[in-house]
Amino acid sequence: MADREPVIGIDLGTTNSVVASMQDGTPTVIRNRGSSNLTPSVVALSKTGKMLVGQIAKRQAITNPTDTVYAAKRLIGRKFSSAQAQDAMKVLPYTMVAGEHDDVRVQLGEKKYAVAELSAMVLRELKADAEAFFGTSVRKAVITVPAYFNDGQRQATKDAGRIAGLEVLRIINEPTAAALAYGFGKSVNGKVAVFDLGGGTFDVSVLDVSSGVFDVIATGGDTYLGGEDFDNRVIEWLVFDFAKENGVDLRKDRMALQRLKDAAEKAKIELSGAKEAQVNLPFISSPAGGGAALHLQRTLTRDKLEELCGDLVAKTISICEQVLDEAKVKPTDLKEMILVGGMTRMPKVVEAVKQFFRRDPCKGVHPDEVVALGAAVQADALTNADSEVVLLDVTPQSLGVAVAGGFVRKLIPKNTTVPTSVTEVFNTSKDEQSTVKIMVLQGEAEVAHHNELLGEFILTGLRKAKRGEVEIDVTFDINSEGIVSVSAKDRETGLQQSIQVTASGGLTEDELRRILDEQADMLLEARSGEELTAKKNELKALMAEVEELLPKLEQSTQGSEFGKDAAIKARAALDSARNADEGLLLAKVIESIDVMTRTIGLFKGVLDRIK
Amino acid sequence: MAEGETVDIPQERQAEILALEAKLKATHFEVLGLAPGATSEEVRSAFHALSRKFHPDRFHGRQLGSFKGKIDAVFKRLIEANNVLTDAEKRQKYLDENPGLRGSAGGAGAPSAAPAVKTADEEARDAERRARFARHPYLARASRTQEHITKAKAHIAKHEYSHAFSLLNIAAQMDPQNAEVKALLNDVRKKNDSQRSETDLKRAEELVSQGNDDLALQALRAAVNANASNHEAAYKAALILERKGADVREITGYAQKAVDAAPGRVEYRVLLGRLLDAAGMKALAKKHFEEALRLGPDHPDVKKHVKKRWPF
Numbered sequence: 001m002a003d004r005e006p007v008i009g010i011d012l013g014t015t016n017s018v019v020a021s022m023q024d025g026t027p028t029v030i031r032n033r034g035s036s037n038l039t040p041s042v043v044a045l046s047k048t049g050k051m052l053v054g055q056i057a058k059r060q061a062i063t064n065p066t067d068t069v070y071a072a073k074r075l076i077g078r079k080f081s082s083a084q085a086q087d088a089m090k091v092l093p094y095t096m097v098a099g100e101h102d103d104v105r106v107q108l109g110e111k112k113y114a115v116a117e118l119s120a121m122v123l124r125e126l127k128a129d130a131e132a133f134f135g136t137s138v139r140k141a142v143i144t145v146p147a148y149f150n151d152g153q154r155q156a157t158k159d160a161g162r163i164a165g166l167e168v169l170r171i172i173n174e175p176t177a178a179a180l181a182y183g184f185g186k187s188v189n190g191k192v193a194v195f196d197l198g199g200g201t202f203d204v205s206v207l208d209v210s211s212g213v214f215d216v217i218a219t220g221g222d223t224y225l226g227g228e229d230f231d232n233r234v235i236e237w238l239v240f241d242f243a244k245e246n247g248v249d250l251r252k253d254r255m256a257l258q259r260l261k262d263a264a265e266k267a268k269i270e271l272s273g274a275k276e277a278q279v280n281l282p283f284i285s286s287p288a289g290g291g292a293a294l295h296l297q298r299t300l301t302r303d304k305l306e307e308l309c310g311d312l313v314a315k316t317i318s319i320c321e322q323v324l325d326e327a328k329v330k331p332t333d334l335k336e337m338i339l340v341g342g343m344t345r346m347p348k349v350v351e352a353v354k355q356f357f358r359r360d361p362c363k364g365v366h367p368d369e370v371v372a373l374g375a376a377v378q379a380d381a382l383t384n385a386d387s388e389v390v391l392l393d394v395t396p397q398s399l400g401v402a403v404a405g406g407f408v409r410k411l412i413p414k415n416t417t418v419p420t421s422v423t424e425v426f427n428t429s430k431d432e433q434s435t436v437k438i439m440v441l442q443g444e445a446e447v448a449h450h451n452e453l454l455g456e457f458i459l460t461g462l463r464k465a466k467r468g469e470v471e472i473d474v475t476f477d478i479n480s481e482g483i484v485s486v487s488a489k490d491r492e493t494g495l496q497q498s499i500q501v502t503a504s505g506g507l508t509e510d511e512l513r514r515i516l517d518e519q520a521d522m523l524l525e526a527r528s529g530e531e532l533t534a535k536k537n538e539l540k541a542l543m544a545e546v547e548e549l550l551p552k553l554e555q556s557t558q559g560s561e562f563g564k565d566a567a568i569k570a571r572a573a574l575d576s577a578r579n580a581d582e583g584l585l586l587a588k589v590i591e592s593i594d595v596m597t598r599t600i601g602l603f604k605g606v607l608d609r610i611k
Numbered sequence: 612m613a614e615g616e617t618v619d620i621p622q623e624r625q626a627e628i629l630a631l632e633a634k635l636k637a638t639h640f641e642v643l644g645l646a647p648g649a650t651s652e653e654v655r656s657a658f659h660a661l662s663r664k665f666h667p668d669r670f671h672g673r674q675l676g677s678f679k680g681k682i683d684a685v686f687k688r689l690i691e692a693n694n695v696l697t698d699a700e701k702r703q704k705y706l707d708e709n710p711g712l713r714g715s716a717g718g719a720g721a722p723s724a725a726p727a728v729k730t731a732d733e734e735a736r737d738a739e740r741r742a743r744f745a746r747h748p749y750l751a752r753a754s755r756t757q758e759h760i761t762k763a764k765a766h767i768a769k770h771e772y773s774h775a776f777s778l779l780n781i782a783a784q785m786d787p788q789n790a791e792v793k794a795l796l797n798d799v800r801k802k803n804d805s806q807r808s809e810t811d812l813k814r815a816e817e818l819v820s821q822g823n824d825d826l827a828l829q830a831l832r833a834a835v836n837a838n839a840s841n842h843e844a845a846y847k848a849a850l851i852l853e854r855k856g857a858d859v860r861e862i863t864g865y866a867q868k869a870v871d872a873a874p875g876r877v878e879y880r881v882l883l884g885r886l887l888d889a890a891g892m893k894a895l896a897k898k899h900f901e902e903a904l905r906l907g908p909d910h911p912d913v914k915k916h917v918k919k920r921w922p923f
Contacts, residue, residue: 390666
């Protein structure tokens with residue numbers, strides 16, 4: 001077994017990354033060549049034009065703020081125009097520019113780097129550390145991402161692995177990895193919750209663990225909530241008071257901002273152990289017109305920090321509530337509660353978690369290392385036939401297709417165990433429609449353009465018919481590697497089209513909305529039972545109203561040609577509405593609703609005039 | 612299995628996969644190798660055991676040939692069965708559609724007619740077998756229901772209604788058709804509610820004496836919710852609400868409840884009358900004041916509020 005090719009697990013974190021591997025049946029962290037377990041996820045271009053990665057890059061950040069990239073994870077797979085990237089731009093000292101597909105690029109010196117490229121540099125460093133440890137080349141890895149990463153972010157992370165020369169066996173969720181590491185080799189039996197508050201992201205997962213089987217029941221989180229946000233609160237506080245006293249906005253000075261960031265993070269960490277921390281930044285600013293340099297000196301108390309960040313902590317708890325609810329689990333049903341991520345060292349976080357889960361969190365795991373260890377467990381499970389571990393993972397977000405009216409029809413709800421496949425029947429939404437466009441969306445929003453577009457394709461050559469008459473089977477399939485394929489099939493002709501979803505071209509919300517508007521004529525119509533029933537009820541109510549008004553109208557327009565004519569037309573409309581009500585076609589029902597509404601309007605108008 | 616195909620799966624596992632593939636159309640219970648009516652716990656553990664063998668990850672990176680599709684189909688089917696049978700709602704719906712799969716407590720497993728003569732040895736073995744049968748989860752259900760009922764009755768005798776209630780609730784879940792359980796449950800629910808209501812009222816009285824109006828109000832609300840005819844609780848709630856200057860409609864609501872539950876109490880009538888009077892509903896107010904006057908002309912509340920305002 002010792003001859004087996006080594007496989008590694010990598011926790012590619014927002015602030016720090018860790019690599020681990022299975023050693024003699026135990027997951028173990030591999031130290032980097034600087035003999036530290038953690039490698040800062042920092043990349044920099046030095047003044048001499050050399051690329052620096054890890055600790056060495058972090059160390060020179062203060063003197064080289066604009067060419068030092070940290071927190072790249074917050075940008076990976078994001079669109080440049082997204083609110084998150086735009087927000088990040090305000091606090092990050094390096095320069096971000098838009099790429100061709102509205103992706104984020106980072107300007108270092110003369111060159112623009114894709115975020116995946118920068119992450120790849122960190123991964124390459126970790127790969128080299130592992131190779132130094134094993135003394136042989138390492139090619140295969142499992143990489144973790146926050147559970148709430150969407151498909152685009154996962155694909156971008158996979159790309160980073162590929163750029164770094166790694167075959168990414170699987171992308172797994174961080175909280176799941178933590179549970180794997182926690183439950184590995186123990187005879188745990190029961191439900192376990194993982195609370196993972198890291199540098200940039202927050203995740204909660206609930207798993208059902210039974211001797212080697214790790215069954216994820218529900219997962220949720222926020223990809224933009226983590227230690228960096230806590231730091232930013234402290235920075236804001238420092239900057240605001242400094243501006244009040246000295247009239248200088250330190251955020252405009254990139255070097256000052258970098259020093260503030262370091263100081264804020266340091267003070268925050270200190271306050272996990274102490275009640276007070278000093279922030280001391282001499283010569284933080286020198287006035288433009290000369291004169292004495294300004295110094296920043298403040299005392300940050302734990303109470304103040306908790307006050308500044310209270311809402312962030314509250315947000316994590318409300319997400320916990322939601323996820324437990326989705327898992328149909330009460331805090332008291334849980335066997336164990338695992339804390340992961342550096343931020344879970346903050347006393348306020350521990351206190352809030354304790355209060356919500358009504359138990360002390362498990363102390364047996366190392367919050368910084370547990371994720372990488374879990375990745376190593378999964379890497380071993382995938383390559384070692386003797387492994388006892390099986391991971392039953394779920395889809396973190398819902399998947400569906402865009403339907404007429406700008407809505408989403410969800411085919412695979414979030415927290416569905418993979419692999420899975422679902423088929424649903426759709427109808428054409430327009431008369432004579434010979435083409436349908438299948439737009440695959442990911443997210444929880446009802447309105448189509450608020451979701452992420454994963455991919456799209458067209459099915460042509462449909463029989464020309466009235467709307468709603470042509471039926472199309474749409475099938476979603478997710479395999480155990482999390483790869484989504486979608487196919488559409490014309491029931492009559494057997495014509496079929498399909499795609500395997502890969503990273504999207506990077507469309508903005510506006511673009512997506514525009515495209516959806518333009519293609520409104522080509523969308524599908526959901527033949528959802530609920531919708532049909534609802535519309536039928538609406539139609540029935542309208543029909544009853546017409547039936548009630550009809551005799552009144554006949555009475556008041558007695559004898560007149562107009563009255564007779566209107567009554568005949570209304571009767572015909574009622575007949576066709578009855579037909580629609582008995583049929584199954586949503587389009588027909590909606591059409592009749594239109595007719596009934598117009599008839600009622602007409603009747604009321606006539607009756608009003610006569611009165 | 613396609614001829615001449617190299618598949619990197621042990622022979623016996625291949626056979627198991629083919630056997631499961633043949634069962635794709637079977638019931639959710641059969642697919643998981645369970646008897647109809649298996650509990651959601653049993654389903655989960657069967658599903659986990661099968662996952663250990665047939666999850667596609669177990670075959671990661673191997674040459675699978677035609678088995679790739681088979682494994683996927685089999686595992687998706689296992690997930691589907693597990694999803695339906697472990698989700699209370701979906702399971703109920705499935706069982707409603709397939710009533711034959713409910714699994715029954717009695718009948719199926721009754722031992723066949725005994726032979727005429729039995730040796731002592733056989734007798735002992737039978738007894739042991741019967742005991743084992745009774746312990747079996749399906750058969751045990753009936754006896755456990757009975758056990759719960761007996762225990763519940765003991766609690767009822769001791770006026771421990773909340774214990775009795777939860778036991779009967781479990782019994783009702785195990786055997787929803789049992790008429791005795793239903794009747795007892797109904798009775799105990801009422802008694803339990805009124806007992807809880809009384810306890811809440813006592814707690815509220817204590818809290819009021821400690822000056823904690825807010826918590827007292829909470830307790831009183833709970834008391835009225837548990838037992839709408841707890842007039843004392845309703846009356847006290849109305850008084851506290853009035854003191855706090857709460858929404859008149861809410862105060863009046865509680866006062867009305869108190870009067871409804873105990874129409875003969877003078878002070879309730881006076882309070883309701885006062886509230887209605889203040890809200891401008893003079894005629895209604897008058898009715899209650901008159902009733903109060905008739906019920907207790909010498910009652911201090913009547914003297915204080917009614918006689919002063921209503922000079923008749």
